[in-house]
Amino acid sequence: MKRPQELSIDPAAQQQIHLARERKLPLIWDRLESQKPQCGFGSLGLCCRHCVMGPCRIDPVGHGPQKGVCGATADTLVARHIDRMIAAGAAAHSDHGRRPALLLKEIAQGVNQDYQIKDEAKLRAVAERLGIQTEGKDIPALALEVAEIALKDFGKQDASPLQFLKAYAPRRRLELWQRKEKELFEKTGASMGIIPRNIDREVVDIMHRTTMGMDHDPLSLLVQGARCALADGWGGSLIATEIQDILFGTPFPREIYANLGVLKEKAVNIVVHGHEPILSEMIVHVALQEDLQTLAKEKGAAEGINVVGLCCTGNEILMRQGVPVAGNELHSELVLTTGVVEAMVVDVQCIYPSLPQLAKCFHTKFISTSDQARFPGGVHIQFFEEKAEEIARKIVKLAIDNFLQRDPKKVHIPQEKEKARVGFSVEALLEILGGSVKPLIDALAHGQIKGIAGIVGCNNPKVRQDFFLVNLCRELLQRNILVVGTGCWAIAAAKHGLMKPEAAEIAAPGVREVCRTLNIPPALHMGSCVDCSRILVFLSAVADHLDCDIADLPVAGSAPEWTTEKAVSIGTYFVASGVPVHLWPEPPVLGSPAVTRLLTQGLKGLLGGWFFVEEDPQKAAQTIEKIILERRKRLGLA
Numbered sequence: 001m002k003r004p005q006e007l008s009i010d011p012a013a014q015q016q017i018h019l020a021r022e023r024k025l026p027l028i029w030d031r032l033e034s035q036k037p038q039c040g041f042g043s044l045g046l047c048c049r050h051c052v053m054g055p056c057r058i059d060p061v062g063h064g065p066q067k068g069v070c071g072a073t074a075d076t077l078v079a080r081h082i083d084r085m086i087a088a089g090a091a092a093h094s095d096h097g098r099r100p101a102l103l104l105k106e107i108a109q110g111v112n113q114d115y116q117i118k119d120e121a122k123l124r125a126v127a128e129r130l131g132i133q134t135e136g137k138d139i140p141a142l143a144l145e146v147a148e149i150a151l152k153d154f155g156k157q158d159a160s161p162l163q164f165l166k167a168y169a170p171r172r173r174l175e176l177w178q179r180k181e182k183e184l185f186e187k188t189g190a191s192m193g194i195i196p197r198n199i200d201r202e203v204v205d206i207m208h209r210t211t212m213g214m215d216h217d218p219l220s221l222l223v224q225g226a227r228c229a230l231a232d233g234w235g236g237s238l239i240a241t242e243i244q245d246i247l248f249g250t251p252f253p254r255e256i257y258a259n260l261g262v263l264k265e266k267a268v269n270i271v272v273h274g275h276e277p278i279l280s281e282m283i284v285h286v287a288l289q290e291d292l293q294t295l296a297k298e299k300g301a302a303e304g305i306n307v308v309g310l311c312c313t314g315n316e317i318l319m320r321q322g323v324p325v326a327g328n329e330l331h332s333e334l335v336l337t338t339g340v341v342e343a344m345v346v347d348v349q350c351i352y353p354s355l356p357q358l359a360k361c362f363h364t365k366f367i368s369t370s371d372q373a374r375f376p377g378g379v380h381i382q383f384f385e386e387k388a389e390e391i392a393r394k395i396v397k398l399a400i401d402n403f404l405q406r407d408p409k410k411v412h413i414p415q416e417k418e419k420a421r422v423g424f425s426v427e428a429l430l431e432i433l434g435g436s437v438k439p440l441i442d443a444l445a446h447g448q449i450k451g452i453a454g455i456v457g458c459n460n461p462k463v464r465q466d467f468f469l470v471n472l473c474r475e476l477l478q479r480n481i482l483v484v485g486t487g488c489w490a491i492a493a494a495k496h497g498l499m500k501p502e503a504a505e506i507a508a509p510g511v512r513e514v515c516r517t518l519n520i521p522p523a524l525h526m527g528s529c530v531d532c533s534r535i536l537v538f539l540s541a542v543a544d545h546l547d548c549d550i551a552d553l554p555v556a557g558s559a560p561e562w563t564t565e566k567a568v569s570i571g572t573y574f575v576a577s578g579v580p581v582h583l584w585p586e587p588p589v590l591g592s593p594a595v596t597r598l599l600t601q602g603l604k605g606l607l608g609g610w611f612f613v614e615e616d617p618q619k620a621a622q623t624i625e626k627i628i629l630e631r632r633k634r635l636g637l638a
């Protein structure tokens with residue numbers, strides 16, 4: 001059995017793992033052990049269950065079958081599988097984006113009274129960007145038009161590009177996608193589209209084309225994969241970010257605390273976990289209401305109610321409300337083992353189904369709220385946007401009532417918490433830079449900053465928690481590469497002190513100087529996973545300013561502890577937008593050398609980005625540096 005220190009570099013996690021073992025509470029790492037050895041066919045992408053002539057598998061070493069019952073080859077199996085991962089990931093982000101779009105429409109029409117539009121300036125900016133005539137129109141009228149364009153991007157039936165993509169992608173990139181569509185047709189005689197038409201349709205297209213007896217060509221499968229991923233990045237995720245900003249406010253820099261130490265022994269602790277901010281914003285709001293705070297104190301919680309976040313729901317309220325974040329994905333079980341969580345309230349995505357059982361070992365109420373995410377063993381309180389405040393109050397009251405059930409003998413809160421400066425939306429970055437990207441471009445041009453790397457994505461129990469996320473970041477900073485990012489990386493960076501302005505000390509002199517001058521940390525928190533769209537929008541601003549393509553910029557990305565299908569979609573839309581992307585662990589594609597070659601080399605000529613796999617943070621940083629230096633050279637920079 002591995003020691004806690006081998007499972008996580010986070011001292012708070014180590015303590016809780018140790019504690020859980022003493023009390024014989026099963027954790028995610030134990031279940032990973034119990035799955036070993038994991039299926040070799042699955043790991044290589046060489047199995048298929050798309051029809052009941054199967055399940056089929058293909059022998060990677062050539063002794064067993066080389067074709068599925070229908071005749072599908074390894075190349076088909078692997079490409080189809082990666083496509084379905086992209087479709088699932090894009091579906092998750094985009095279905096999330098649909099909710100704020102619908103809510104915006106309901107607010108505009110006066111159907112929903114529980115929410116208001118908080119950021120009118122952002123609404124105007126988005127409307128203008130979408131080409132809406134804004135003059136003389138009031139807020140509800142503008143909101144309705146923006147919501148309708150967003151919803152149309154989910155459902156329009158013509159083949160024109162998504163309106164959000166057209167309004168936000170850089171000029172040169174749009175031209176490149178169009179040119180490449182033509183080139184593909186000239187070369188192959190087959191029509192292959194890169195530019196997404198309708199967010200839902202690109203997901204459906206993949207589900208259709210990957211059924212038995214449809215698309216068997218790895219190239220055409222991967223091109224559709226790219227199109228679907230682009231519908232996520234420049235569509236569903238972007239819509240989520242932009243409309244959430246309109247509804248709840250665009251993030252601006254603020255100080256917060258991160259790690260399990262944000263839990264309070266003398267307060268009613270409510271952990272909100274998942275991805276969508278619609279419910280959690282309301283929980284934060286009602287938890288501040290006088291009568292509920294008083295009620296909590298009457299029950300003996302001297303410090304009232306303490307709402308803390310986890311994962312991306314955590315990131316959303318962290319960025320906008322300054323709510324402390326208890327941890328990233330691998331903290332989601334550990335937070336329960338502190339024994340002080342009165343309620344864990346979840347919405348959608350990345351919520352381990354093990355949580356309700358674990359909650360039962362304590363007094364904790366595990367409360368699911370989404371019609372799309374039910375958890376046997378937990379409590380379900382159905383959330384409806386139009387009754388948001390009432391439902392949020394009910395949830396908070398339940399947590400307060402539960403305070404008296406807490407067992408003091410089971411309480412252990414680690415002391416660890418770190419200060420972090422977060423909230424770097426594109427708007428915030430532009431303000432810091434004085435209104436334009438030019439100062440940043442100058443710093444890049446003079447070599448003060450060599451390049452920019454985005455680190456995104458999850459924790460994965462196959463990787464020592466936060467080890468790769470943190471060390472890759474350090475390695476890049478030491479190479480004068482500025483780091484931005486989202487998701488569980490961002491929480492890791494906050495927990496480990498990389499988001500304090502003082503962390504600039506560990507960076508090489510150029511980045512250090514820039515951070516000191518601007519009073520920013522060297523690792524910039526840009527939000528939740530759907531907020532990877534903020535990185536796209538920022539790259540777009542830089543590319544348009546230079547009148548070049550994203551593929552010309554000295555930038556690269558990484559998802560070094562990735563877990564979910566959503567991460568595959570994110571990686572793919574960065575690649576399809578011209579950004580090379582590092583991955584660890586390796587994706588299940590190695591069973592097809594042809595598909596592997598396409599992903600690691602072939603896509604470069606087509607889309608400007610490509611994937612590479614590397615197990616070691618230092619080596620990954622070296623490769624990213626090399627890519628950045630090559631791109632600088634091509635741009636004519638020293």
Ligand code: XCC
Pocket residue numbers: 275311312329349350456457458459487488489528529563564566567
């Ligand atoms: Fe989920 Fe977004 Fe991954 Fe974390 S980083 S494990 S997706 S919470 Ni997106």
Ligand code: SF4
Pocket residue numbers: 048049050051052053054055056068069070071072211212213
């Ligand atoms: Fe097997 Fe082909 Fe059916 Fe897949 S689609 S399960 S490879 S027969």
